Amino acid sequence: MEKTVTPPWLEAMLKTKFLTHCSKHREMPRNECNMFCADCFENYSSFCIYCRSQNHSNHHVIQIRRSSYHEVVRVSEVEGLIDVKGVHTYVINSANVFFLNERPQPRGVGAAAGKAAASPYFCEVCSRSLLNDFRFCSIGCKLARIKSNGDATFVVHERDRSSESSRVEGDNSRKSSNLGEHPDGSSAANDAKPTSPQRRSRRRKGIPQRSPLFS
Structure with missing residues (x-):
């Protein structure tokens, strides 16, 4: 079932190890392997920006980022x-992102744990608490659901490709903006610097003067 509803490169990307240093460009700066090619996925390997310019200039390349030790991908790169x-969206550095795989449930007595306990929404696969009414906490959990019963799909039909981009951006942006939470579980309100309250400008009282006397 998953063969008809899942692109063959997607599962390979979810199993790939990212953000290691490139063995082919050890002496180069910024040599982290944070790229994945949807056209050359058979070798299950990530690569750096130098490998991309040499071997993948005309391919579908996806950049993987990290938030709190977990890999994320921007919505705009995969939609x-x-x-x-x-799939649940989060906001990091003003960009909508997806987590690639399942993450541990927040524990403790912090703000993130409190929000998780109070939320009525849960991932259908791993039961992780969600802050909005999405079905899955990550791309990996959606894939697991497809494999178990096939009631979802990753395939974007050509006729829906243009409308999907605008629909997802609007829908996910609206829900993500209401999250008030970054991917690491910290409150967005804690990161925002409060603005200084504006003081009312009071007109300085001058020295009272008597009106001139006329004879």
Whole structure:
């Protein structure tokens, strides 16, 4: 079932190890392997920006980022390649992102744990608390659901490709903006610097003067 509803490169990307140093460009700066090619996925390997310019200049390349030790991908980089409906979005550095795989449930007595306990929404696969009414906490959990019963899909039909981009951006941006939480579980309100309250400008009282006397 998953063969018809899941692009073959997607599962390879979810199993790939990212953000290691490139063995081919050891002496170069910024040599982290944070790229994945949807056209050359058979070798299950990530690569750096130098490998991209040499071997993948005309391919579908996806950049992987990290937030709190977990890999994320920007919505704008995958929404035209896979159907992302139902996957929870988060905001990091003003960009909408997806987590690639399942993460541990927040524990303790902090703000993140409190929000998780109070939320009525849960991932259908790993039961992680969600802050909005999405079905899955990550792309990996959606894939697991597809494999178990096939009631979802990653395939974007050509006729839906243009409308999907605008729909997902609007829908996910609206829900993500209401999250008030970054991918690491910290409150966005804690990161925002409060603005100084504006003081009322009071007109300085001058020295009272008597009106001139006329004879």
